[in-house]
Amino acid sequence: MTIEKCILAAITTNPKKITSGMAVFHCDSKAELESYAANLEAILDGIAHALSEELLIIVRH
Amino acid sequence: MNEYTLPIFFGLAAGTISRLIMLRTDYRQYPTYLHGKIIHVAIGFIAAGLGTIAVPAILEEEFTAITFLTVAASQFREVRNMERDTLTELDHYELVTRGKTYIEGIAIAFESRNYLVIMTSLFTTFSYLMFNVWVAAIVAIVSMFLSRLMMAGGKLKDLVDIEYMEPRFEGSGLYVDNIYIMNIGLPERQKEVLKYGMGFILKPKNFDARSTIANLGQRQAVLHDLSTALGVYRDSGTPALVPLAKRDLDDGRIGIFVLPQHRDAQRAIRVIGAVPTLENAIRMPMERRRKEG
Numbered sequence: 001m002t003i004e005k006c007i008l009a010a011i012t013t014n015p016k017k018i019t020s021g022m023a024v025f026h027c028d029s030k031a032e033l034e035s036y037a038a039n040l041e042a043i044l045d046g047i048a049h050a051l052s053e054e055l056l057i058i059v060r061h
Numbered sequence: 062m063n064e065y066t067l068p069i070f071f072g073l074a075a076g077t078i079s080r081l082i083m084l085r086t087d088y089r090q091y092p093t094y095l096h097g098k099i100i101h102v103a104i105g106f107i108a109a110g111l112g113t114i115a116v117p118a119i120l121e122e123e124f125t126a127i128t129f130l131t132v133a134a135s136q137f138r139e140v141r142n143m144e145r146d147t148l149t150e151l152d153h154y155e156l157v158t159r160g161k162t163y164i165e166g167i168a169i170a171f172e173s174r175n176y177l178v179i180m181t182s183l184f185t186t187f188s189y190l191m192f193n194v195w196v197a198a199i200v201a202i203v204s205m206f207l208s209r210l211m212m213a214g215g216k217l218k219d220l221v222d223i224e225y226m227e228p229r230f231e232g233s234g235l236y237v238d239n240i241y242i243m244n245i246g247l248p249e250r251q252k253e254v255l256k257y258g259m260g261f262i263l264k265p266k267n268f269d270a271r272s273t274i275a276n277l278g279q280r281q282a283v284l285h286d287l288s289t290a291l292g293v294y295r296d297s298g299t300p301a302l303v304p305l306a307k308r309d310l311d312d313g314r315i316g317i318f319v320l321p322q323h324r325d326a327q328r329a330i331r332v333i334g335a336v337p338t339l340e341n342a343i344r345m346p347m348e349r350r351r352k353e354g
Contacts, residue, residue, distance in 0.1 A: 038247055042298070045297075
């Protein structure tokens with residue numbers, strides 16, 4: 001089964017922006033944020049979309 | 062041997078040759094394989110036989126024989142279903158899919174080509190029997206020419222002006238001209254997209270064209286043909302590198318974003334121009350207005 005058009009994971013450096021509700025990854029730096037997003041993108045076959053500088057979501061289309 | 066033998070052979074040959082002429086393997090790479098070709102030549106041969114036999118049958122006053130043509134019609138509908146099923150199944154494994162509209166267009170073409178073969182054989186045999194072999198030869202050539210003319214549909218370059226446009230990022234949004242394509246979050250991926258990506262703007266020449274190129278199937282056909290001709294920089298599981306076509310809601314222009322392996326803008330413009338306008342995508346809103354006055 002593949003879940004499409006859903007937020008599969010969120011990666012953020014600002015825990016205030018998103019706390020729970022799904023797979024949320026809190027990162028310490030922008031570099032960590034990007035490496036997490038790149039890995040998750042590959043694992044989940046999704047795209048990392050940027051909502052802001054400090055918040056990325058992974059969605060599969 | 063009787064009086065019909067030679068005309069029948071002549072009609073059969075004319076029909077089969079016309080099917081061979083219509084069976085082309087081009088950049089769309091279909092049908093590619095020898096077996097696929099044999100199927101179509103064989104069915105074309107059967108079609109030619111049916112068209113040819115109809116004439117002596119009528120001349121011998123065997124009018125019920127004409128019902129054979131209805132069998133032919135259902136056979137050829139089966140050809141269309143076969144093509145549709147095969148291509149739909151294979152489409153799942155394409156990196157850039159053809160899309161259902163394109164597949165339906167191809168399937169319709171395969172069915173209708175058999176009817177053109179029947180027409181060619183019928184006219185050829187008829188003119189052989191009524192006149193002589195030379196008239197039949199001329200009729201065969203004219204029919205083949207007509208078949209080719211009828212099979213060649215419109216091209217996209219008749220509907221739109223095509224312009225190359227470098228894609229760009231505004232924040233994490235990818236744009237071709239002012240048309241928003243998608244959001245790419247990772248800077249690394251953005252660099253990749255800018256390095257390999259190419260953008261094109263299709264500007265409709267009139268109101269009818271605007272509705273035709275808005276069709277999602279037509280847009281997918283452009284992406285598929287472009288990716289087939291120029292290669293594609295992507296693999297499965299890389300949705301960020303998928304070619305996309307989006308529409309400007311204000312004026313109906315289409316922004317095409319592709320990642321070809323061979324970056325040649327002039328060639329890409331030629332390929333887009335040669336994409337067939339799909340029968341199922343053609344819209345003519347102006348026609349209605351004209352009739353209503």
